[in-house]
Amino acid sequence: MRRILLSQGGGGEETWKLIKDVFLKHFSNEHLEKLEDATLLEIDSKIAFTTDSFTVNPLFFKGGNIGKLAVAGTVNDLAVMGAKPLYMSVGFIIEEGFPYEDLESIVVSMKEEAKTSGVLIVAGDTKVVPKGTADGIFINTSGIGKVLYEGLSCRNIKEGDLIIVSGGIGEHGACILAQREGIYMDIELESDCRSLWNLVERIISSNAEIHAMRDPTRGGLSAVLHEWARSSQVSFLVQEENIPIKEPVLGLCDLLGLEPYHLASEGRLVVAVPEKEAKKVLEIIKEHPDGRDAQIIGRAIPAEGQPKVILKTSYGTHRVLDPPAGELLPRIC
């Protein structure tokens, strides 16, 4: 089996060959091919800029791998700010001895995932570190997008806004957890990892008024709602039975005593809209293949002291949802 060598990160001839044989081969475009220290780009509008590092374990999981996740994660961070993803950089930190084929299949996934939203990989960097000083491969992606819809912000949620979730929550987190712990459910868990730009583009081109969007990654739906509550000084009243959660995710949570609202998604959208727009936006989301299970899950209400997230159970009782805290799941993304 061919393996990545230290010399392939040294900046010499071997590095050049790796760049040519793997990265340029798959990511090829006019910007990247120039191989300068920085890429020159023409941009004529307000931009969005974001960065994320990915350390997920296992590197390959049902529904994706670290490469697909890295591209989708950065695409999604731009999309939820109303920005069309244009350009992306990729930084690899690879452990010496990492299988060459695995690197190439990660790179191919990145290429394919980038295609789905039209983002171009225009800048890159590769470091190889000695065996034992990293775990397989870590990837950083940074992205630049063109802002098409302005005003989206975690500070922008108003009392009365309705909250829409685009599909079943916690599937990425549950999949990683099950795979890492060797737990197999009757119905296999699959990560929801995907790029949300196409879905977001439909929403923002509908001219509906949108107050905020977020993809619920680390800390799950709970982290998004708590962050919005803190930033906008509102509370949320959520109908627990309306939150879409697939059976295998519920099953895993029951088994391990976990709260599904804290589990990460990597292909779901949470949207806050004024009540008058909610039906229209829900319809747009449900028409898209990535949003068929979308639901209105609750609404923003006056904070009344400390902002909180209140779950109304199907029995009519209320409980306060704690913000995610503690170790949760390391290396979920």
Added chain:
Amino acid sequence: MRRILLSQGGGGEETWKLIKDVFLKHFSNEHLEKLEDATLLEIDSKIAFTTDSFTVNPLFFKGGNIGKLAVAGTVNDLAVMGAKPLYMSVGFIIEEGFPYEDLESIVVSMKEEAKTSGVLIVAGDTKVVPKGTADGIFINTSGIGKVLYEGLSCRNIKEGDLIIVSGGIGEHGACILAQREGIYMDIELESDCRSLWNLVERIISSNAEIHAMRDPTRGGLSAVLHEWARSSQVSFLVQEENIPIKEPVLGLCDLLGLEPYHLASEGRLVVAVPEKEAKKVLEIIKEHPDGRDAQIIGRAIPAEGQPKVILKTSYGTHRVLDPPAGELLPRIC
């Protein structure tokens, strides 16, 4: 001693506290403080975009640390493309148990280094991985700059161009090597790690015609000249005695049998200019505190077959400089 905990990378309350207490505290600016998934920026021109991951070992070295290196490295990649560094993202991958104080001192160095060129850190991400799955801390920085001087390119070197080096080469590589191997010279080796934007700004605002600039990092001066030779299809004839190299660097190279031309610099500039501009550009560089030891080291000549880098020794003999290859030094940057 306070140490970084896994929970501080989980996306929950502890992550929020770390962001507030360390990153926002030091990097504070209106963009970063918004804490959105992506930062919105106004840019009205052609931009340069670059990324780099830093895995240097040791993390703290004479003349800098991984944080200073990360900021300077990204500033320099923008500067050598003629771009004024405007915005930067920072992604941290931190090993569980990493000393909190070390993280804070790295962050303070980043803040200070960013100030020297006026670049703003506007986006960030933090992951904490379990003990043993990374070595201390890895940092990725991506940067956006505004292009002020167009046309710089590794493809742009013409026969007859003179090559200027801004100061002693190989000091970063020699310092890291000596410190890692526990070798102490009579005169201590210090990394040349620094941001080159101020120096570059003077050069490009002089209206001199410049063909290419590069900072000789991994693979050293040799890698830059070989890359330029390949991309521009020229050879280089270099007067070996004109290459500025400090005594302790030469001493270390003698001791270990290394070629100083392959050792990394992190604060030096290599510039290719038409002969008619060389004196003027050399003077501008020498007037700057970071360029006092600048020298014209050689010139581009017709390739005549395979492009090569030819060293003319002080005895008048010639030898061909091999491109950097093999393991060189892992984790030099």
